[in-house]
Amino acid sequence: MASSPAEPREGERRALERLTAARLEPLGWIRAASNEALLVRLDGSPDDLAVYKPDSGERPLWDFPPATLARRETAAFALSDWLGWDVVPATVYRDGPHGPGSVQRFVPHDPARHYFVLLEDESLHPVLRRVALFDLVTNNADRKASHVMLGPEGVRGCDHGLCFHVEPKLRTVIWDFAGEPIGVEDRDDLRRLADALDSGGGPALGGLLDPAECAALLRRTRALLGLGHLPDPPEDRRPYPWPLF
Numbered sequence: 001m002a003s004s005p006a007e008p009r010e011g012e013r014r015a016l017e018r019l020t021a022a023r024l025e026p027l028g029w030i031r032a033a034s035n036e037a038l039l040v041r042l043d044g045s046p047d048d049l050a051v052y053k054p055d056s057g058e059r060p061l062w063d064f065p066p067a068t069l070a071r072r073e074t075a076a077f078a079l080s081d082w083l084g085w086d087v088v089p090a091t092v093y094r095d096g097p098h099g100p101g102s103v104q105r106f107v108p109h110d111p112a113r114h115y116f117v118l119l120e121d122e123s124l125h126p127v128l129r130r131v132a133l134f135d136l137v138t139n140n141a142d143r144k145a146s147h148v149m150l151g152p153e154g155v156r157g158c159d160h161g162l163c164f165h166v167e168p169k170l171r172t173v174i175w176d177f178a179g180e181p182i183g184v185e186d187r188d189d190l191r192r193l194a195d196a197l198d199s200g201g202g203p204a205l206g207g208l209l210d211p212a213e214c215a216a217l218l219r220r221t222r223a224l225l226g227l228g229h230l231p232d233p234p235e236d237r238r239p240y241p242w243p244l245f
Contacts, residue, residue, distance in 0.1 A: 012081055015090035018042060019103045024052055024096045032146075035059055035069065035161070036098070039106065053161070054101035063169070069161030070102035075208040076138060076160030077104070079217075082203035083189045087127070087134050087157050093208065104158065107151035114245060115148035115173055118155065126183070127155045132174040132230055133186055137193075137221055138163040143172035145245045164209050166216040168234070171241040178232045187225065194221045 022042035027049075030037040036057020042048040055067040070093060077091035091104040118124050128148070134157070135143050141162040148157055162169070182190070196202035197218040205214055233239035 012090050015105050016092055018048070019050060019090060019092045019105060020094055022048070024050070024103065026052070026097055038098075040096075040103070049106035051104045051106055051158075052096050052098075052101055053104075054096060054098035056099045057101075063167075064162065064165065070100070071208040072163050073102040073104065073160050075203075075205050076163055078203040078205060078208065079138065079193075080134065083193060085130055085134060085189070086154065087131050088160060089156050089158065107149055107153075107156050107158070109149040109151045111146065111149075113150050115145040118148060118150055119176060124150075124155060125177075128174065129177045129180065129183075129230070130186060131155065131157050132172070132177050133182065133190070133224070135170065135172050135174060136224055136230070137190070137217065139165055139169050139216070139220060141165065141169035141171050142241050143174060144241050144243065145173050148174075164213045164217060166212050168237070170234070171239060173240060173244055175233050175239065177230045179229055181229045182224070187228075190221055190225055194218060194225060197221070 019042070023044070025041040025044055027039045027041055030039055030051065033053075036054060038052045038054075040050050040052045042050055053070050053073065055070055058067060058069050060066055074091050074093040077088040080086065080088035081090075089105040089107050091102055093100065093102055096103065115128070119128060131143075131148060134140075138160065140160065142159065143157070144159070147159045148155065193202060197214065209217075
């Protein structure tokens with residue numbers, strides 16, 4: 001059962017406080033990232049790591065406004081946390097060594113155990129299906145297999161910078177649950193989200209998304225509730241990211 005959306009859960013609250021207040025010590029670049037991303041140590045602690053993505057390191061995109069990807073990363077966590085879904089690691093938007101950007105708690109994981117490998121474990125299907133729902137609601141344009149990982153606290157997703165566009169942009173590798181009904185708890189969470197957004201409440205997205213993007217989030221949520229199941233891949237545009245990993 002999802003927890004109350006009023007405040008972050010205790011563990012997430014502590015993580016957010018740490019990410020917000022700690023000194024960021026860069027350890028090195030994450031070379032596989034398409035935009036500038038650094039692994040940082042929090043206050044010099046060897047076991048307390050985060051991923052820092054500064055606005056200044058974003059490559060220009062034709063379809064997303066400049067210097068907004070880090071805010072979208074943070075908005076994805078705010079939504080996941082409000083829903084109580086735990087599919088995005090704790091993330092804050094703050095200043096850092098290279099200027100403002102997102103800082104996300106690093107999840108220790110085996111990169112070889114990506115989505116296609118995790119899919120073989122049927123016990124993980126409920127949370128993987130929830131990640132698919134999350135991508136539908138956020139309009140994730142870049143859900144690669146490597147963006148789904150299994151850490152000490154379970155399955156988490158990363159790299160949500162290309163989310164929340166007002167136009168249909170969904171590109172994901174997670175189409176294995178197409179046609180399956182939305183579970184009762186997930187449906188209740190989505191209905192709660194739609195009602196909150198409709199009344200001007202919901203996740204704290206102000207300063208992270210613009211009003212048109214919040215309105216589009218509400219429309220997508222209502223549409224998914226009306227459909228009642230996970231959709232098939234669209235036939236009028238490319239539904240997969242490239243590369244897949």
